Amino acid sequence: MPTNLHTKITQRQPGIILYGITPPKANNTPEKIAEIAALQVERIAPLNVDGLVLYDIQDEADRTDAARPFPFLATLDPLTYSRDYLAALDIPKINYRCVGKYSPEQFRADLSALGNGVSVFVGAASREQQVSLSVAQAYALRRETNPDLLVGGVAIPERHLVKNDEHIRVAHKVAEGCSFFVTQCVYNVEAAKNFLSDYYYACQASGTAMVPIIFTITPCGSVKTLEFMKWLGISIPKWLENDLIHSGDILAKSLDVCKRIFSELLQYANEKGIPVGCNVESVAIRKDEIEASLQLVRDVQAMFSRV
Amino acid sequence: MPTNLHTKITQRQPGIILYGITPPKANNTPEKIAEIAALQVERIAPLNVDGLVLYDIQDEADRTDAARPFPFLATLDPLTYSRDYLAALDIPKINYRCVGKYSPEQFRADLSALGNGVSVFVGAASREQQVSLSVAQAYALRRETNPDLLVGGVAIPERHLVKNDEHIRVAHKVAEGCSFFVTQCVYNVEAAKNFLSDYYYACQASGTAMVPIIFTITPCGSVKTLEFMKWLGISIPKWLENDLIHSGDILAKSLDVCKRIFSELLQYANEKGIPVGCNVESVAIRKDEIEASLQLVRDVQAMFSRV
Numbered sequence: 001m002p003t004n005l006h007t008k009i010t011q012r013q014p015g016i017i018l019y020g021i022t023p024p025k026a027n028n029t030p031e032k033i034a035e036i037a038a039l040q041v042e043r044i045a046p047l048n049v050d051g052l053v054l055y056d057i058q059d060e061a062d063r064t065d066a067a068r069p070f071p072f073l074a075t076l077d078p079l080t081y082s083r084d085y086l087a088a089l090d091i092p093k094i095n096y097r098c099v100g101k102y103s104p105e106q107f108r109a110d111l112s113a114l115g116n117g118v119s120v121f122v123g124a125a126s127r128e129q130q131v132s133l134s135v136a137q138a139y140a141l142r143r144e145t146n147p148d149l150l151v152g153g154v155a156i157p158e159r160h161l162v163k164n165d166e167h168i169r170v171a172h173k174v175a176e177g178c179s180f181f182v183t184q185c186v187y188n189v190e191a192a193k194n195f196l197s198d199y200y201y202a203c204q205a206s207g208t209a210m211v212p213i214i215f216t217i218t219p220c221g222s223v224k225t226l227e228f229m230k231w232l233g234i235s236i237p238k239w240l241e242n243d244l245i246h247s248g249d250i251l252a253k254s255l256d257v258c259k260r261i262f263s264e265l266l267q268y269a270n271e272k273g274i275p276v277g278c279n280v281e282s283v284a285i286r287k288d289e290i291e292a293s294l295q296l297v298r299d300v301q302a303m304f305s306r307v
Numbered sequence: 308m309p310t311n312l313h314t315k316i317t318q319r320q321p322g323i324i325l326y327g328i329t330p331p332k333a334n335n336t337p338e339k340i341a342e343i344a345a346l347q348v349e350r351i352a353p354l355n356v357d358g359l360v361l362y363d364i365q366d367e368a369d370r371t372d373a374a375r376p377f378p379f380l381a382t383l384d385p386l387t388y389s390r391d392y393l394a395a396l397d398i399p400k401i402n403y404r405c406v407g408k409y410s411p412e413q414f415r416a417d418l419s420a421l422g423n424g425v426s427v428f429v430g431a432a433s434r435e436q437q438v439s440l441s442v443a444q445a446y447a448l449r450r451e452t453n454p455d456l457l458v459g460g461v462a463i464p465e466r467h468l469v470k471n472d473e474h475i476r477v478a479h480k481v482a483e484g485c486s487f488f489v490t491q492c493v494y495n496v497e498a499a500k501n502f503l504s505d506y507y508y509a510c511q512a513s514g515t516a517m518v519p520i521i522f523t524i525t526p527c528g529s530v531k532t533l534e535f536m537k538w539l540g541i542s543i544p545k546w547l548e549n550d551l552i553h554s555g556d557i558l559a560k561s562l563d564v565c566k567r568i569f570s571e572l573l574q575y576a577n578e579k580g581i582p583v584g585c586n587v588e589s590v591a592i593r594k595d596e597i598e599a600s601l602q603l604v605r606d607v608q609a610m611f612s613r614v
Contacts, residue, residue, distance in 0.1 A: 164545070190497045190544050197546030201553060237497050238471070239504030239575075246508060268546075 005050045005092040005118060008277075009150055009180045009212060014269070015304045016212055016277030018094065018182070019044055019297055020053035023081035026074045033076065037085035043290070045089055047297050051118065052089065053182070053279055054078035056096040058125060069228040079113055094118045094152070094182075099138040100131030107133055108145055116148040120182055123154070139176040147177070155181040155213065157191040158235040160198070167199035171208070180212040182279050188235040189261045193268055200272050210274055217262050218281035219296060220244065220254040221289040255292050259299055266303055278304075312357045312399040312425060315584075316457055316487045316519060321576070322611045323519055323584030325401065325489070326351055326604055327360035330388035333381045340383065344392035350597070352396055354604050358425065359396065360489070360586055361385035363403040365432060376535040386420055401459070401489075405429045406445040407438030414440055415452055423455040427489055430461075446483040454484070462488040462520065464498040465542040467505070474506035478515070487519040489586050495542040496568045500575055507579050517581055524569050525588035526603060527551065527561040528596040562599050566606055573610060585611075 008016050021044075024036045044052060059072040082093040095114060099107060099121050121142075123135040133141075142149055153173040160166035170181060186192045192215060203210050220226050226244055230236060236244075240257060247253035262278055269276040278300045282293035315323050328351075331343045351359060366379040389400040402421060406414060406428050428449075430442040440448075449456055460480040467473035477488060493499045499522060510517050527533050533551055537543060543551075547564060554560035569585055576583040585607045589600035 160545075188497075190495075190546075194545035197549045201549050238467075238501035239497070242504045242508050 003051075003092045005094075006150060008050060009118070009152075012209055012211055012275050014212070014275040014277065016051075016180075016214055016275075017049050017297065017300060017304065018051045018053050018214060018277065018279040019047060019049045019293075020055060020216065020218075020279050020281040020283075022055045022057060022283050023076035023078050026076050028076075033081075033085060037081070041086065041089045043294060044091075047294065048301070049091060049297060050277075051092040051094050052082075052086070053094045053120075053281070054082055054096060055283070056098045056101075056122065058098040058101060058122075064231065064233075066231055069224055069231055079110060083113075092118055094120060096120045096122055097138070098122045099133045099135055100124045100129060103132045104137070104141065107138060107141055111142055111146040111149060114146065114149050116150075118150045118152070120152040120154060136176065139173075139178075143177055150179055151177055152180040152182055152214075153178040155183045155195065156233075157183055157186060157195040158188065158233060160195040161188075161191045161235065164198070166195045167202050170199055170211075171202065174208075174211055178211070180214060180277075182214045183216050184232075185216045185218045185229065185234050185281055186261060186265070187229070187240060187257070188237055189264050190237075191235055192261075192265055196265070196269065196274060196276075200274055212275045212277050213269075214277035214279050215262060215265055216279040216281050217258040217296065217300075218283065219251060219258060219289060219292040221251040221284055221286055221292070223250065225284065226250070251288060251292055255296060258296055259303075262300060263303060310358075310399045312401075313457060315357060316425070316459075319516055319518055319582050321519070321582040321584065322614070323358075323487075323521055323582075324356050324604065324607060324611065325358045325360050325521060325584065325586040326354060326356045326600075327362060327523065327525075327586050327588040327590075329362045329364060329590050330383040330385050333383050335383075340388075340392060344388070348393065348396045350601060351398075354601065355608070356398060356604060357584075358399040358401050359389075359393070360401045360427075360588070361389055361403060362590070363405045363408075363429065365405040365408060365429075371538065371540075373538055376531055376538055386417060390420075399425055401425045401427060403427045403429055404445070406440045406442055407431045407436060410439045411444065411448065414445060414448055418449055418453040418456060421453065421456050423457075425457045425459070427459040427461065443483065446480070446485075450484055457486055458484055459487040459489055459521075460485040462490045462502065463540075464490060464493060464502040465495065465540060467502040468495075468498045468542065471505070473502045474509050477506055477518075478509065481515075481518055485518070487521060487584075489521045490523050491539075492523045492525045492536065492541050492588055493568060493572070494536070494547060494564070495544055496571050497544075498542055499568075499572055503572070503576060503581060503583075507581055519582045519584050520576075521584035521586050522569060522572055523586040523588050524565040524603065524607075525590065526558060526565060526596060526599040528558040528591055528593055528599070530557065532591065533557070558595060558599055562603060565603055566610075569607060570610060573614070577614060 024033045057075045078095040121138045124131050280297045331340050363385050364382045385402045428445045431438050551557050587604045
């Protein structure tokens with residue numbers, strides 16, 4: 001039986017809501033990982049989201065010369081983590097694959113393991129990165145070996161500010177088999193609207209149905225996290241950075257900002273009938289930041305239900 | 308007796324509202340100019356604005372290699388126009404001076420003619436432009452010969468996106484005698500908020516009182532006007548440009564957009580106690596565009612009165 005998530009994606013429905021986490025660090029003991037997983041299952045099960053995003057982390061040091069604010073530590077493979085530790089969580093898992101990390105043989109095996117599930121293929125972090133497999137090759141392998149796998153792509157509104165072609169990249173990926181997109185974390189609403197607008201008018205002009213665009217929002221709990229977001233290439237308007245830094249409570253302020261941003265995007269999309277969804281990303285470890293992300297899910301669900 | 312405008316500027320009050328027009332083309336007959344003036348007096352008198360902005364037009368062809376969408380035609384000198392034709396309009400005139408057009412002797416005479424009125428000094432449109440007088444020289448002449456003249460500067464939020472120093476330019480001009488700023492027409496709310504935010508936090512850090520920042524908004528009645536705005540260097544977010552072009556009624560859409568933009572800026576400024584004002588610019592000739600600008604004044608006045 002197809003899950004709700006499958007139906008919503010293939011019927012290009014608005015209102016998909018996801019929760020995104022990073023698997024535990026790979027250097028934990030199996031007992032520690034099981035303990036973390038039990039806590040996550042307990043938190044996420046009552047949320048009633050359409051799916052759980054599991055990120056596949058790659059070191060993005062190739063992308064910039066700036067020093068990384070947090071050290072890079074390898075994390076458990078999302079496929080392994082969801083199979084071995086999250087079986088108790090009865091919602092679809094969206095396993096990310098940084099395809100450049102895998103050989104064609106490995107990737108073929110992963111495609112088989114993903115079955116008729118859902119995945120998002122992520123390309124190289126920079127042109128300089130050496131990859132074993134390109135995204136185009138990954139899409140081709142999926143078409144050849146497992147077309148039942150629903151696959152999504154990554155959309156980066158920030159890139160649209162500079163190159164103005166993110167909607168064309170999206171159209172190309174749809175042609176290659178993508179049926180939805182998850183964005184990089186959005187703190188720049190103008191960039192997101194610019195991308196959405198160009199995608200909308202291009203689809204209008206060509207008479208193409210739009211696929212779900214799932215915007216990622218994530219609370220920011222500290223100035224160091226803010227620096228890390230900027231390091232990752234997330235665009236934060238100057239006024240917002242000022243307000244966050246000067247705020248007495250950066251976490252509360254960022255929650256408020258995330259809600260405002262998604263509300264503005266949702267209003268804009270609803271006026272035009274664009275199917276947008278929301279992915280609340282929780283990559284922090286602090287308890288108050290995790291609580292904030294859970295509250296954000298509930299707030300976004302309330303926004304969707306008001307539509 | 309000082310006018311309300313003088314009081315609001317010198318006491319750094321929020322809520323200043325101005326209406327901005329361009330004097331008639333210089334090649335009109337005096338009879339025709341008198342006729343235009345009579346119409347303008349009739350329209351503007353009931354508006355109850357704090358002041359009337361009279362632009363001093365310079366050809367900005369030096370600023371860009373792109374073809375000018377509308378031909379450049381010289382307009383009547385704002386000082387001449389307000390003295391000879393607008394005496395019946397009993398509100399303060401804010402005469403713009405493109406200072407680069409004048410010799411020091413001419414400018415000295417203008418300063419005397421401006422008396423204890425209000426002016427805005429405008430610099431060269433580009434570094435390449437040959438000028439007889441720099442803005443710094445103009446400020447110095449005003450300090451020496453007519454310090455009673457209230458003088459404002461031009462703020463360009465778009466420049467802040469690129470150079471990040473518009474708040475420093477503003478602070479420098481305040482030191483030279485500026486007591487308020489009028490922005491270039493704003494269609495990019497992020498740029499405006501970035502500038503306002505940096506100005507706010509810089510003043511907080513230095514313990515300096517903020518002077519009134521008067522944001523200019525102007526309805527756009529056609530795609531050709533939109534092109535002209537872009538030619539003038541006004542930044543229009545891609546999504547907004549798309550919506551305006553595809554709108555069945557670009558004038559109504561732009562009115563809605565102008566209101567949303569100013570409302571967002573006002574809310575942002577009020578939260579922080581920044582004294583912002585509004586200048587509704589009407590540089591179009593079509594009757595529906597003029598009517599739209601008058602309605603915009605009334606709408607902004609309603610926003611101010613709700614605060």
